[in-house]
Amino acid sequence: MKSILFRSATILHPQSEYNGKKADVLIKNGIITEISGTINAADEDLVLIDAEGKYLSPGFFDLNANFGEPGFETREDLISGVAAAAAGGYTGVAVQPSTYPPVHSKSEVSYIVNRTKDSLVKVLPVGCISKNREGIDLAELYDMRLAGAVAFSDGTKPVTDSGLMSRALLYARGFDGLIFSYPEDKSIAGAGKMNEGQVSTYLGMKGIPSLAEEVHISRDLYLAEYNESPIHFSTISAAGSVSLIREAKKKGLKVTCDVAAHHLVLTEEKLEDFDSNYKVKPPLRTRADQEALIAGLRDGTIDAIVSQHTPHEIEFKEVEFEIASFGIIGLQTVLPLAIAAGLSAEEIVEKLAIRPRNILNLPVPAFEEGEPADFVLFDTEQEWVFSPDNNRSKASNSPFMGAVLKGKVLITGNNNQLFNNI
Amino acid sequence: MADNNQILGTRHLLGIKDLNEKDIQLIFETADTFKDVLNRPIKKVPSLRDVTIANVFFENSTRTRLSFELAQKRLSADTINFAASSSSVSKGETLIDTVNNILAMKVDMVVMRHPYPGAGIFLSKKVNAQIVNAGDGAHEHPTQALLDAFSIRERYGDVAGKKVAIVGDILHSRVALSNILCLQKLGAEVMVCGPTTLIPKYIKTLNVKVEYDLMKALQWCDVANMLRIQLERQDIRYFPSLREYSMLYGLNKEILNSLDKEITIMHPGPINRGVEITSDVADSKQSIILDQVENGVAIRMAVLYLLAGQR
Numbered sequence: 001m002k003s004i005l006f007r008s009a010t011i012l013h014p015q016s017e018y019n020g021k022k023a024d025v026l027i028k029n030g031i032i033t034e035i036s037g038t039i040n041a042a043d044e045d046l047v048l049i050d051a052e053g054k055y056l057s058p059g060f061f062d063l064n065a066n067f068g069e070p071g072f073e074t075r076e077d078l079i080s081g082v083a084a085a086a087a088g089g090y091t092g093v094a095v096q097p098s099t100y101p102p103v104h105s106k107s108e109v110s111y112i113v114n115r116t117k118d119s120l121v122k123v124l125p126v127g128c129i130s131k132n133r134e135g136i137d138l139a140e141l142y143d144m145r146l147a148g149a150v151a152f153s154d155g156t157k158p159v160t161d162s163g164l165m166s167r168a169l170l171y172a173r174g175f176d177g178l179i180f181s182y183p184e185d186k187s188i189a190g191a192g193k194m195n196e197g198q199v200s201t202y203l204g205m206k207g208i209p210s211l212a213e214e215v216h217i218s219r220d221l222y223l224a225e226y227n228e229s230p231i232h233f234s235t236i237s238a239a240g241s242v243s244l245i246r247e248a249k250k251k252g253l254k255v256t257c258d259v260a261a262h263h264l265v266l267t268e269e270k271l272e273d274f275d276s277n278y279k280v281k282p283p284l285r286t287r288a289d290q291e292a293l294i295a296g297l298r299d300g301t302i303d304a305i306v307s308q309h310t311p312h313e314i315e316f317k318e319v320e321f322e323i324a325s326f327g328i329i330g331l332q333t334v335l336p337l338a339i340a341a342g343l344s345a346e347e348i349v350e351k352l353a354i355r356p357r358n359i360l361n362l363p364v365p366a367f368e369e370g371e372p373a374d375f376v377l378f379d380t381e382q383e384w385v386f387s388p389d390n391n392r393s394k395a396s397n398s399p400f401m402g403a404v405l406k407g408k409v410l411i412t413g414n415n416n417q418l419f420n421n422i
Numbered sequence: 423m424a425d426n427n428q429i430l431g432t433r434h435l436l437g438i439k440d441l442n443e444k445d446i447q448l449i450f451e452t453a454d455t456f457k458d459v460l461n462r463p464i465k466k467v468p469s470l471r472d473v474t475i476a477n478v479f480f481e482n483s484t485r486t487r488l489s490f491e492l493a494q495k496r497l498s499a500d501t502i503n504f505a506a507s508s509s510s511v512s513k514g515e516t517l518i519d520t521v522n523n524i525l526a527m528k529v530d531m532v533v534m535r536h537p538y539p540g541a542g543i544f545l546s547k548k549v550n551a552q553i554v555n556a557g558d559g560a561h562e563h564p565t566q567a568l569l570d571a572f573s574i575r576e577r578y579g580d581v582a583g584k585k586v587a588i589v590g591d592i593l594h595s596r597v598a599l600s601n602i603l604c605l606q607k608l609g610a611e612v613m614v615c616g617p618t619t620l621i622p623k624y625i626k627t628l629n630v631k632v633e634y635d636l637m638k639a640l641q642w643c644d645v646a647n648m649l650r651i652q653l654e655r656q657d658i659r660y661f662p663s664l665r666e667y668s669m670l671y672g673l674n675k676e677i678l679n680s681l682d683k684e685i686t687i688m689h690p691g692p693i694n695r696g697v698e699i700t701s702d703v704a705d706s707k708q709s710i711i712l713d714q715v716e717n718g719v720a721i722r723m724a725v726l727y728l729l730a731g732q733r
Contacts, residue, residue, distance in 0.1 A: 190658070198627040204539045204561035204599050209623075274540030320517055322538035322559065
């Protein structure tokens with residue numbers, strides 16, 4: 001990697017003395033060699049980046065992405081997933097275990113870690129809670145943890161068995177493992193394909209009530225409290241869930257949660273034309289839910305924003321709404337969606353770069369001389385069009401394909417590699 | 423072939439949502455003419471000669487398909503029928519491929535019934551043919567709603583101001599949703615009545631009254647549309663037994679006679695005699711169930727004729 005000099009970048013890093021201030025940053029061979037008010041560029045072989053008005057922060061970290069490898073490489077593989085993540089400003093991604101075979105033992109964890117160890121984006125597997133992702137018996141959590149699993153989840157298969165969830169929370173606590181709960185009470189959600197509400201009534205569709213999420217969160221909060229375990233809730237979508245978690249945090253429970261970026265900007269009305277690119281799970285809900293989620297981010301109830309990147313082949317999306325697969329790709333659109341939701345650059349760094357790493361007890365890349373350069377340079381004003389030309393995912397199931405988006409990732413750097421989008 | 427007043431505001435008939443009041447009145451006036459035709463000794467007109475229509479049914483249907491087919495034959499259209507179970511289709515050929523294969527044989531219009539809501543809307547965006555929705559899941563069944571409203575108009579002269587109670591399984595019913603939308607566009611008041619578990623929680627957002635007591639619903643209404651209980655559409659049990667449903671929501675002669683007015687009884691068929699209504703109610707002079715069936719052919723002729731005029 002060539003040496004880079006960022007000229008006059010606005011540094012966003014809570015632990016840096018330059019936080020919120022403009023500075024020049026010199027990076028050589030993937031190492032931050034100098035940060036100061038002004039750096040005299042003597043080196044001729046230097047790429048000079050005018051970063052006036054742009055933000056330089058630690059690279060973003062995603063707590064929830066699905067890369068299809070192993071098993072579903074036609075959707076996405078680790079290479080294309082990493083490419084999409086880098087283009088979205090990410091230098092770290094925790095990948096869901098929804099693969100085939102599922103990531104439920106050391107082998108799958110090691111496979112993913114080894115396949116990506118030299119990549120720009122650090123890929124950290126989330127292991128299954130249960131063997132075969134079946135929700136019956138515990139998988140070998142500790143062994144997976146030793147191999148590099150950063151947390152445990154059954155992906156978008158909620159753990160319906162309360163006893164299993166209780167044991168998972170208790171067992172993982174023994175070695176500081178963290179359980180991700182995907183909250184959906186299946187017996188209430190039933191065969192629903194969208195939010196239960198005004199729009200589902202108008203469309204004659206069975207709905208998934210917010211209740212399905214809230215009941216599950218209530219249960220898991222009880223289980224976490226009883227077992228004195230930390231718990232993290234993935235992709236909450238309902239106002240009631242925000243309230244439950246806010247109260248639990250007040251009580252002192254070790255609870256964290258995240259929200260998918262699309263839930264901050266989209267609501268159920270988008271489904272009126274039966275467009276399967278809006279079919280996601282949890283479903284798009286109401287404006288009141290959307291507002292509660294943004295308020296939850298602001299007051300710290302919601303810790304992180306995730307992409308919930310879920311690639312699908314076109315054959316699984318260009319079908320009748322009822323049988324279309326849930327999920328959209330998201331890694332490249334999280335930044336503009338967070339901006340559209342009204343978050344400031346500081347809040348974005350908090351929710352995309354700092355808190356996700358805190359949740360997993362991972363160090364936040366330091367902005368100090370001599371430290372490896374793990375960073376993203378982004379602009380909150382610049383507009384761009386998300387198109388097949390710049391989409392780096394193998395899949396294209398995004399409702400934002402073709403849309404003009406405000407907020408652009410300019411450069412992502414990590415592991416002595418660069419993604420340059422200037 | 424027609425002036426602007428004779429043209430529907432839509433190229434497809436995917437739902438009542440596509441129609442405004444003027445469109446509905448145009449369909450009714452056209453159906454009036456066709457109903458006269460149907461009562462002549464020679465019931466056939468050449469209006470749709472050289473128009474080929476495929477009836478594509480991914481869900482069982484007897485009467486709707488017969489009614490459409492008869493309407494097409496009376497209009498001299500060429501018709502072909504395609505029936506497939508939705509399960510075999512969802513595992514194999516896609517809906518788009520199935521319909522494009524049929525269209526490749528030079529078909530002009532597709533009448534489709536499908537178990538999934540929005541299937542017709544989806545198809546209309548993906549293939550090059552006019553689509554008539556003959557029922558899509560629990561979403562819409564526009565021709566049923568049109569023939570129901572047409573039958574009320576025939577009985578009372580006008581739909582505006584009438585009070586219509588729709589009784590039964592509202593949650594799984596495309597007939598209910600299309601009826602609500604159609605009757606409201608024509609100025610009627612609509613109430614839904616049924617077991618609490620079969621009334622969608624947010625039904626009031628459609629501006630309907632909700633009543634769980636059959637007696638009160640009947641006392642309120644001019645017309646009671648008794649929906650068929652469709653156990654096949656329920657993935658889980660929403661009430662304990664047909665017997666108990668019938669105890670709460672079954673309409674019998676005794677109840678009907680206890681009312682201080684004579685209401686009109688409708689049913690989209692096929693009737694589960696003894697469940698939604700007893701035989702003596704179904705066969706009473708207050709019932710217009712067979713008129714609905716007759717009007718169904720005239721309404722479908724009108725819809726096909728008007729849509730064909732827009733090709």
